[in-house]
Amino acid sequence: MAYQIACPACGSEALDPRRSQSECSACHQHFVVTAHCPECDEVLERVQACGAVDFFCNHCNNLVSKRAARYDLRPA
Template sequence: MSQHCPACQQPLSATDSGFHCPSCARDYDAEARCPDCQQPLQVLKACGAVDYFCQHGHGLISKKRVQFAPLSP
């Protein structure tokens, strides 16, 4: 899934910490979203493991299914 810059609508590049817009030189943090309802996921971290939980009725979401979107400033 291609992500677009919230400011200029140009395609974003993925970085280690989120997204970067080469067109307007802005950086965005990544937000984990539920693949079923597109709502933000709660990130659960324990003992080095990272899990994702949907508070809108979809329960635990596999890391393979999580969709990351740019978090608007």
């Protein structure tokens, strides 16, 4: 099962952080997903390879896992 984050509208663990836009499978709200570095709070660059998604912080020059990133969710 893919890693999911909580929906700000209904609270269910239903949003996929690997996408820049995601839909909650429980309440069907659409959100723009922005990942931020847990160290410096800069917006992270998505790095995709062979279906896997991680993030890269250009400020810290580090790879950041999807579990370590901090997410900003805004209604689409």
